[in-house]
Amino acid sequence: MFFALLLFGGTISAQSTGLEPGNKSPQIKLPNTKGDTVALSSLKGKLVLIDFWGTWCAPCIAEQAELAKLYNKYKQSTFTNGKGFGIYGVSLDAKKSNWENFIFTNKINWIQVSDLKFWRSPVAKTYNIQALPFNILIDGNGIILAKNLHGTDLEKGIASYLRKLMTEN
Amino acid sequence: MKTKILIFLFFTIATSVFATNEFSSQGQSDPWTQQQLLAPADLAKVLNDPKAPKPLVYSIGMQAIIKGSVDIGPTMRPENLNTLKEKLNKLPKNTQIVVYCGCCPFSRCPNIRPAMELLKNMQFTNYKLLNLPQNVKVDWIDKDYPMNE
Numbered sequence: 447m448f449f450a451l452l453l454f455g456g457t458i459s460a461q462s463t464g465l466e467p468g469n470k471s472p473q474i475k476l477p478n479t480k481g482d483t484v485a486l487s488s489l490k491g492k493l494v495l496i497d498f499w500g501t502w503c504a505p506c507i508a509e510q511a512e513l514a515k516l517y518n519k520y521k522q523s524t525f526t527n528g529k530g531f532g533i534y535g536v537s538l539d540a541k542k543s544n545w546e547n548f549i550f551t552n553k554i555n556w557i558q559v560s561d562l563k564f565w566r567s568p569v570a571k572t573y574n575i576q577a578l579p580f581n582i583l584i585d586g587n588g589i590i591l592a593k594n595l596h597g598t599d600l601e602k603g604i605a606s607y608l609r610k611l612m613t614e615n
Numbered sequence: 616m617k618t619k620i621l622i623f624l625f626f627t628i629a630t631s632v633f634a635t636n637e638f639s640s641q642g643q644s645d646p647w648t649q650q651q652l653l654a655p656a657d658l659a660k661v662l663n664d665p666k667a668p669k670p671l672v673y674s675i676g677m678q679a680i681i682k683g684s685v686d687i688g689p690t691m692r693p694e695n696l697n698t699l700k701e702k703l704n705k706l707p708k709n710t711q712i713v714v715y716c717g718c719c720p721f722s723r724c725p726n727i728r729p730a731m732e733l734l735k736n737m738q739f740t741n742y743k744l745l746n747l748p749q750n751v752k753v754d755w756i757d758k759d760y761p762m763n764e
Binding site: 500502503504505539540541564565566570575576577578 | 676
């Protein structure tokens with residue numbers, strides 16, 4: 447009976463937090479460039495793209511212009527149970543100067559956090575990241591909607607989930 | 616019309632860049648041989664054995680993650696490549712050397728080629744590239760191989 451309970455408990459916990467669509471995304475609390483901790487949950491209520499990137503990752507850099515376009519286009523969107531689209535950028539950089547310079551030069555205006563631990567960042571383990579770029583789209587309650595949307599799929603995904611959220615009761 | 620030409624040019628250039636990358640990822644133009652690739656398990660075994668003689672391990676990427684490795688910095692930058700050159704200048708040509716980056720898949724890593732070319736051009740005879748085909752997380756950290764504190 448005890449083991450049955452243990453197994454059952456394990457199943458429940460695996461269902462509530464995980465990395466597949468429908469699972470609750472694990473919390474992230476990391477410092478921004480000023481050193482202030484910003485939690486992923488601070489974006490509660492918004493449709494959020496968690497963007498894992500690094501200044502050393504060429505395809506990630508190439509994608510930042512597209513992210514800026516999408517952020518500015520959708521950040522003010524309103525929907526039934528929340529408001530707005532946000533991006534939570536998590537950098538796997540190792541050096542603060544590289545990270546900070548890129549954000550400053552490219553005028554990135556969404557949340558950017560990093561523990562500057564490169565591939566040793568615990569968040570890379572929590573989110574089971576195998577390669578960069580990697581992203582996860584979550585709803586206002588932190589539930590994973592989709593993962594690794596790139597190219598045209600990225601805008602299509604954001605636009606379609608926003609449409610869905612706008613019409614939801 | 617001009618737009619059409621520009622679009623055509625873009626696709627021509629993009630296709631040729633893609634083709635070059637494909638060529639490169641097949642290893643035909645890479646400055647190393649299959650014999651110069653060192654399996655992570657083999658290096659981990661040596662690093663975990665207190666009695667085994669250790670090679671000189673240089674991190675030529677973002678961070679010296681591997682235990683005992685020396686941080687050179689990304690060798691895509693000439694100043695870091697020069698740091699590596701200065702260190703190599705002081706060593707006998709038959710020194711056992713291992714270099715690694717591990718940021719990205721081999722096919723698009725900007726650091727491993729300049730470093731391996733340097734070692735080749737300086738006529739070292741006993742150097743290897745750590746075989747981290749995906750990255751240092753998947754091919755080293757996730758396997759619990761030894762790391763620097």
